[in-house]
Amino acid sequence: MSKWRQWLEDRFGWLPFKRSFLDRRVGKTPWYYGDGSTLLLLLGVLVMTGPFLSLGYAPTPDQAYQSILDITRQPLGWFVRALHYWAAGLMVVMLFFHLLRQIWVGGYKFPREGTWLIGVAMFFIVLTMSLLGYSLRWDERAVYGIKVALYHFAQVPLIGNALTLFVQGGPELGVRTLTRFYAAHVAFGPLALLALAGFHLYLVVVHGVTSRSEQDRPIHTTQEQKELHHAIKQHPEQSEPFFPDAMAKSGAMALTIFGVVVALALILRNRPLYPEANLVLASEPAEEWWWSWYSALIALLPPNVATWFYWVFPLTLFVVLVALPFADRSPYRGYRKRPIAAAVVVIAAIALVSLTALRQLSPWGGWPNAEPPPVPAGFELAPEVEEGRLLFAQYGCTSCHQVAGWGPPRVGTDLARMEERYSAQELRHYILRPPDGVAMPPYEGRMSESELRRIVAFVLVAQTFPRSEEGP
Amino acid sequence: MTRREMLKRMLQLGGAAVAAIVGLPALILSLAPLRGQRQAVWRKIGNLSAFPVGGVQKSSVPLPHPDWAEALIDQGVYVWRPNPSEVVVYSRSCTDLGCPLNWDPGGEVFLCPCHGGIFAKDGERMAGPPKHPMLRYQTRIREGQLEIDLRSVPPEA
Numbered sequence: 001m002s003k004w005r006q007w008l009e010d011r012f013g014w015l016p017f018k019r020s021f022l023d024r025r026v027g028k029t030p031w032y033y034g035d036g037s038t039l040l041l042l043l044g045v046l047v048m049t050g051p052f053l054s055l056g057y058a059p060t061p062d063q064a065y066q067s068i069l070d071i072t073r074q075p076l077g078w079f080v081r082a083l084h085y086w087a088a089g090l091m092v093v094m095l096f097f098h099l100l101r102q103i104w105v106g107g108y109k110f111p112r113e114g115t116w117l118i119g120v121a122m123f124f125i126v127l128t129m130s131l132l133g134y135s136l137r138w139d140e141r142a143v144y145g146i147k148v149a150l151y152h153f154a155q156v157p158l159i160g161n162a163l164t165l166f167v168q169g170g171p172e173l174g175v176r177t178l179t180r181f182y183a184a185h186v187a188f189g190p191l192a193l194l195a196l197a198g199f200h201l202y203l204v205v206v207h208g209v210t211s212r213s214e215q216d217r218p219i220h221t222t223q224e225q226k227e228l229h230h231a232i233k234q235h236p237e238q239s240e241p242f243f244p245d246a247m248a249k250s251g252a253m254a255l256t257i258f259g260v261v262v263a264l265a266l267i268l269r270n271r272p273l274y275p276e277a278n279l280v281l282a283s284e285p286a287e288e289w290w291w292s293w294y295s296a297l298i299a300l301l302p303p304n305v306a307t308w309f310y311w312v313f314p315l316t317l318f319v320v321l322v323a324l325p326f327a328d329r330s331p332y333r334g335y336r337k338r339p340i341a342a343a344v345v346v347i348a349a350i351a352l353v354s355l356t357a358l359r360q361l362s363p364w365g366g367w368p369n370a371e372p373p374p375v376p377a378g379f380e381l382a383p384e385v386e387e388g389r390l391l392f393a394q395y396g397c398t399s400c401h402q403v404a405g406w407g408p409p410r411v412g413t414d415l416a417r418m419e420e421r422y423s424a425q426e427l428r429h430y431i432l433r434p435p436d437g438v439a440m441p442p443y444e445g446r447m448s449e450s451e452l453r454r455i456v457a458f459v460l461v462a463q464t465f466p467r468s469e470e471g472p
Numbered sequence: 473m474t475r476r477e478m479l480k481r482m483l484q485l486g487g488a489a490v491a492a493i494v495g496l497p498a499l500i501l502s503l504a505p506l507r508g509q510r511q512a513v514w515r516k517i518g519n520l521s522a523f524p525v526g527g528v529q530k531s532s533v534p535l536p537h538p539d540w541a542e543a544l545i546d547q548g549v550y551v552w553r554p555n556p557s558e559v560v561v562y563s564r565s566c567t568d569l570g571c572p573l574n575w576d577p578g579g580e581v582f583l584c585p586c587h588g589g590i591f592a593k594d595g596e597r598m599a600g601p602p603k604h605p606m607l608r609y610q611t612r613i614r615e616g617q618l619e620i621d622l623r624s625v626p627p628e629a
Binding site: 060061062065143144147148150151152153154161162164165166168169170171172173174175176276277278279280281282283284285286295298299301302303304306307310364365366367368370393394395396397399400411438439441446 | 502503505506532535536537538541542543544545546547548564565568569570571572574575576577578579580581583584585586587588589590592597598599600601602603604622623626627628
């Protein structure tokens with residue numbers, strides 16, 4: 001060792017770290033074990049971009065929204081915002097991947113329970129951060145996101161009211177809500193995540209990852225696992241140096257995902273803001289896309305389930321995840337001898353993807369609309385039918401019904417796409433008294449006989465409108 | 473007890489004391505919002521005669537806020553006057569998850585834009601995940617003015 005290197009080594013003590021961390025041998029793993037490194041890199045992107053965004057952010061309701069517009073106008077402000085946003089979204093995706101993969105390979109099994117429990121804590125903190133983050137934008141989507149979160153807390157028995165006041169910072173949504181969310185997002189959350197991530201990584205170094213060799217045979221005790229783990233590290237074929245072999249593999253995955261973040265940031269750029277936060281204007285709020293699966297899930301809940309689901313579901317998820325390594329004591333790791341675990345992972349993955357897709361096509365709800373539906377080319381409406389078309393809009397039918405693909409999908413059936421065509425008499429009856437279980441108001445007593453006749457005349461014609469996918 | 477054990481015990485106690493002196497006041501500070509929320513906060517909505525009988529109208533009320541706040545200080549509500557002697561003021565929050573309900577004057581229903589909740593004019597649930605009817609504020613008439621108690625609905629509404 002040269003004189004200079006010796007001097008540096010004596011003062012900065014690099015060698016013990018290099019020997020025990022970088023030069024250590026680890027069990028061989030497939031490329032997708034790089035999901036952990038990916039999460040670490042994404043956390044790094046968030047921790048790097050966050051403070052720079054906070055240079056320009058004003059956490060008060062009077063200025064928060066304007067200050068974000070201001071950040072966006074600064075040189076490359078949009079790009080730093082975009083990196084933060086897309087890194088956050090992909091972090092949630094990778095987090096689910098990482099969690100499901102650990103269940104898939106049995107990564108929570110002895111002696112890695114501690115690693116798992118810290119991971120579970122980080123899972124819930126990251127999900128919380130992913131809501132806190134977009135609340136700070138202080139647009140309409142932010143305030144209603146906060147309200148949805150508060151409604152969850154409010155459902156908790158006995159302490160629901162206190163929890164709501166605690167999270168909201170008072171009896172109204174306002175300045176104290178924003179300061180709380182800000183503090184949680186920029187101070188409490190990152191501090192907790194960095195500390196827990198450090199601990200998590202330390203335990204990964206201590207216990208190693210669930211390598212392929214561990215999945216080949218049953219392991220009955222912690223002692224047995226430790227001996228096997230030690231043997232794998234000594235084995236020339238089953239192990240490899242952490243640096244650079246293992247790190248290059250996981251780094252490749254991390255850099256690929258980082259590339260996706262940069263590409264999304266460049267192509268789709270920063271998240272556009274919705275109108276500034278208010279509790280007065282009509283608004284059609286929606287969650288950010290990484291929460292879509294959950295939104296679709298709750299839209300499908302029957303009323304009797306919904307109210308308790310909001311606190312039972314997160315709590316159950318937490319309890320199940322915490323209890324998992326203590327409940328599953330089978331000697332097998334990997335998916336081959338663990339059909340239940342494999343099934344749970346596959347079902348969860350399919351559910352997450354399909355619920356997300358369902359949400360994007362969501363036809364739930366209605367929106368006040370008094371604009372008459374357009375008449376397709378080639379249709380000449382009789383005077384009575386034309387009057388019916390105007391009455392159709394006047395009575396709010398267009399708020400919920402598409403007509404031949406016109407308007408966004410809503411809760412009501414598209415009148416040109418009804419499964420069966422109704423007769424005039426059936427339509428009259430349906431409009432006056434919709435059958436039980438149909439989300440349509442009864443018009444009995446609200447419409448004159450002639451109005452009803454005209455609306456029915458229009459609906460009869462509308463049923464024959466061309467069913468083009470693009471609409472007229 | 474040996475000297476070394478004594479030292480260990482003192483270090484533990486010292487650490488716990490520092491944690492308590494710093495942590496407990498910080499915790500109490502964070503719990504401040506839980507105090508004293510019970511007293512009524514009455515707010516004028518408008519002249520009762522401004523709300524036509526049989527109709528539903530949107531209105532907004534000022535929220536209590538610190539002197540220095542300027543934004544997010546109003547909240548929308550819906551006023552329904554079923555008959556001359558009765559008036560109902562609804563919270564705009566859907567009872568499912570608090571999304572802002574829209575009054576549809578044509579269909580005479582309240583539509584939730586989030587997960588398909590629909591309420592009738594009288595606030596009863598018609599469709600979607602909501603379980604409870606729409607929340608109603610306590611009302612009173614003072615010198616012809618319609619007033620509501622903001623604290624008569626839960627804090628999340």
